[in-house]
Amino acid sequence: MTYNDDAAAAKCENDKSGRLAGTGAGVIAGAQLGTVLLPIPVVGTFTGALVGGLVGNKIGKRFGGAILDKMDISDRPSNGGKADMAKDLERLRELHDAGVLTDEEFKAAKAKLLGL
Numbered sequence: 001m002t003y004n005d006d007a008a009a010a011k012c013e014n015d016k017s018g019r020l021a022g023t024g025a026g027v028i029a030g031a032q033l034g035t036v037l038l039p040i041p042v043v044g045t046f047t048g049a050l051v052g053g054l055v056g057n058k059i060g061k062r063f064g065g066a067i068l069d070k071m072d073i074s075d076r077p078s079n080g081g082k083a084d085m086a087k088d089l090e091r092l093r094e095l096h097d098a099g100v101l102t103d104e105e106f107k108a109a110k111a112k113l114l115g116l
Helices: 003-037 043-070 082-097 103-114
Strands: none
Touching (some): 003 103
16 A cells, blocks of 8 residues: 555545544534424424534534544654644544544544554
8 A cells, every 4th residue: 555545545534534523513512402492302402413413514524534634643753752742632632622523533543643
């Protein structure tokens, strides 16, 4: 596999992760908003989650992959990178706290960064 193949595969994976994270965040936010705006039991929550998931998927597709591409840590040299690693861990935590990364994506990215 060449560098270009690896880069394309990483970009594709980041795009998928971005869409998934956007969908998840959209479903959660939409469900909460739908419950408030349409206070009919179950209907408001479901409608909000459905619309939020669709919107979140579009936002994640457009921006999520690009964010993860900017954070690409796979080619970073491992020597003398404790300061860089701390910054990367902090960025991962911020993305997780903002809802861009799911718990699973956060754990996977953290493990990759730490070489586990």
